[in-house]
Amino acid sequence: MSVHLDTEGGILTVTIDRPARRNAIDRATSAAIAAAMDRLDAEDDLRVGILTGAGGQFSAGMDLKAFLAGERVELPGRGLAGLIRTPPEKPLIAAVEGNALAGGFEIALACDLIVAARSARFGLPEARRGLIAGSGGLVRLPQRIPPQIAMELGLTGRMMDAEEAERWGLVNRLTEKGGALDGARALAAEIASNAxxxxxxxxxxxxxxxxxxxxxxxxxxxxxxxxxxxxxxxxxxxxxxxxxxxxxxxxx
CATH class of the missing domain: 1.10.12 (Lyase 2-enoyl-coa Hydratase; Chain  A, domain 2)
Incomplete structure (x- = not known):
């Protein structure tokens, strides 16, 4: 399975488990995440979701090998990871270790809150590859940080570390390396305790x-x-x- 689910204390934790592919998203993974989001919204005892990646990485975004093989990675009406165009109704927290790049960053931006390890990095490098961040990154990022900083990141494709992301207000909480998921669970528990x-x-x-x-x-x-x-x-x-x-x- 490319996605693993865990439930505890009203929190649904969704882990992208493709570390050999840097947790890149193929169609099966998009479908599995979409199903997890549907479950989050459908089950009354689930209050908050967490999305994270296995192996010390968040996600490299679209699986380019799958794309080049002709696979349609995005789901109709839902987009990349079955999430970009239709986020869940309930709160969703991204727990980011390592890199959240390209579509991986866009997936994190589709979440409501971000908890990141200090070693995490974010970026939209598409312009360096002759592409464009077409899964919501260029729409959501200027809503979350100063537009001129979002413009710089999009035009240059440079990486932004977690401390800079926190400084601009993108990251809600910073943790030490390896602590993003525990930090996200603590934040989720605060939310889940409310009405x-x-x-x-x-x-x-x-x-x-x-x-x-x-x-x-x-x-x-x-x-x-x-x-x-x-x-x-x-x-x-x-x-x-x-x-x-x-x-x-x-x-x-």
């Missing part, structure tokens, strides 16, 4: 509100707010706070 309806609405608002027309911002915010504030979990949150106990969420 599911609140988490889902928060992700939608943060990711979608920049595209809302100005005249509809407050109406759209209220449409997200009302189901949450009128939920059983909202009452449970207030009750647990006043009773000085941990909340028991029902997701409704």
């Amino acid at each position: 599911p309806l609140s988490v889902a609405a928060t992700k939608r608002m943060v990711s979608q509100s920049p595209r809302w027309p100005e005249e509809s911002v407050w109406d759209r915010q209220d449409a997200e707010l009302e189901p949450v504030i009128n939920s059983e979990d909202a009452r449970e949150g207030a009750a647990s706070f006043t009773e000085k106990r941990e909340p028991v969420w029902k997701g409704r």
Whole structure:
């Protein structure tokens, strides 16, 4: 299997396991990741996903050997890794060790949060190969870091280390080498402990509100707010706070 799944504490960990190919993505791997994302969204007891790579590498992106052999690596409607065009509704964290290059960087950018080892490197080297970062990297990167820095990275194809990525706000948390997955699990546990309806609405608002027309911002915010504030979990949150106990969420 090119992808392995692990579940614990409401967290689904998805590991790309093709270290001999630097965790490059072929069609079977795209399909397996897509299925994992569908499972993350479908199962109520799963609250957060983590995407990582085996063998001390995140991903080199598209498997060029598979591509040259005529394989259609991207999934129709879903893109590279079955993820680029249709991220899951639930939060997804990239745990990055080693290199996240080309499509691998674009996969990390499709995640909501990034935890990286200090030894990790990110880059979009496509221009050096006569190509273009066509799996969302040139769209998402300038939304996550200053546009002029995104422009530089895209035009030069240079690598960016994890500390620079953190400085620009791309990486949420840094760990020592070998610690990215544990760091991602700690962050995921913080999220998973919160009310599911609140988490889902928060992700939608943060990711979608920049595209809302100005005249509809407050109406759209209220449409997200009302189901949450009128939920059983909202009452449970207030009750647990006043009773000085941990909340028991029902997701409704």
